[in-house]
Amino acid sequence: MLRRMMGHKLILAISLILMPWPLLADDGIDTRINDAIRPAADVVSGFIFSSFPVAGVQVPFVLVWLIFAATFFTFYFRFINFRAFKHGFELVRGDYSDPLAAGEVTHFQALATALSGTVGLGNIAGVAVAVSLGGPGATFWMILAGLLGMSSKFVECTLGVKYRNEYTDGTISGGPMYYLSKGLAERSGKLKGLGKVLAVMFAVFCIGGSFGGGNMFQANQSFMQLVSVTGGESSWLADKGWLFGLVVASLVGLVVIGGIQGIARVTSKIVPLMAVIYVTAGIAIIFMNLSAVPAAFSAILAGAFTAKGISGGVIGVLIQGFKRAAFSNEAGIGSAAIAHSAVRTNKPVTEGFVALYEPFIDTVVVCTITALVIIITGTWNPSVDPSQGVALTSAAFESAISWFPWVLTVAVVLFAFSTMISWSYYGLKAWTYLFGESLVTDAVYKLLFLFFIVVGSSMQLGSVIDFSDAMIFAMAFPNVIGIYFLLPVVKKELDDYWKDYKAGNLKKFGKAAIRS
């Protein structure tokens, strides 16, 4: 009750703070916000994406970092991404769920929640950027990065569950902050300090990421799409990013501050439906152009290794594919471990198997469909302005289904909304890890989050995309360092479990049992 009253007061406070904005709008507030933020954004992204030259192409270090880790985990766990694929499905289906635990968070629910945080604009806008900058060949590297990323998710989600905090009232908090601090301290006393430092670093970047890729990027891209379907530059909305931002901020505010879970609940039901519509439409377009599919695949394969006319050659193509895959499925970033850790299980490694499906669905399935549609419809064109991420995908779908941009707009706005809700939760968890839990600290974070929605809608894509990429990728540094130290822990969990699984010692309840 107190919380709810505070919520109403806060909404009032937000409205008062944001009220004068429309008055300033005539003076081009969009440009002013953009100008104010751009220098800071440029510095941050320049630092995170410091690169080194390979065969004349600048390769961002963080990408090498992520791909190396994913490849290393794949070999270290002897291709767990393929080995446990079937068992992961059995777990999601509920074959091993005790019927007496009905009513707790299931593997399916944990996976679905994590997916709603990752499936979104990365799959629509990010892929378009990758294909237009890197050519069809980028798709190949994107799929490869998705397959390798499955191993990274396996490790981080297992650790997320193993080292989560379970409070006396039954609520659960988990994520890299906890496995970095608790896990490293458990490994050896000498690592305690390092674990703490990494956990704090992760939390700081996670908060940044929740303002960047989890927020501004989403607001920005969904606004762009809304403008483009309502008439592009001549649209009434064209220079009213702040207005769109205010509306979205109010809705998000109602959920995260007002505690009106109803909105979030409705969104969480519609978003999977939109994802199904999107994928179905994509598959339909692929079938409508079935004769063009072999050519598309050969363009993908040829482009992956030859890269004619692409700046940076093969390395350039590879970078585009890897970068967008990583941005879309967030493997190695650590964010998903926060969502997955709510599952009810006493075997942490089971959630790791389930998490394999996240990059698979997100990147190997959804991103590939987007890429195929863009390539098949011939919308892909290296001279297209890469800042028009969603617009390019929208045009690709439009060329086959004329009214689809409207559906896509609804999908984009809803995807953006659900991603924002997820990231506001991730960011808040990191924030309370740093500053403790209280009504005031909560409120400060949430107000900042809403503020950045407005900022994100008002900025040009270039600086938003750079900043959001930078903050999200920065999370990978402390996360992956910690994971390397904790690999033996996961190995032991996996070996113990796998022995039991192979020997048939795990109790199976059957499909009917889960529902009872």
Place this chain on the structure above:
Amino acid sequence: MSKVLLVGVDCSECSVRALRYASDRAEVSKAQLIVTHVIDWSPYSFNTPQENEDRHKRREIELDRAHKEIVDPIVSELRANGLFARGVVRHGHPAETLNAVGDEFGATNIIIGKTGSSRIKTQLFGSVANTLIQISEVPVTVVP
């Protein structure tokens, strides 16, 4: 072998009638009564991270409330009337869960009230009674 009757209850009128019918039968045949309430829940729903975080706590609250407000008062009344009764509260799909609880306690008959939903609604969403009749391996009595 003694008889075990499973009766499904909720807050509705018809479940009161089902309960009356079941307790009459139990009195006559000296049967045990398993008074069961199912909290409608699906393992395949889509939740927000916040909902997942609070899920365990909420589940406890839901179970506690169902016991206190629905099942326990019925059970104590039945016991006061000299019957052997026991209460069960579970989460899950109503029909499938009633069936599973029936299996667990070796019920010889499952008794439920008719929900009385319209034909269109039943066509679209199915009804507990229809599903239960299809899946149950013991006789099902639907009390109007």
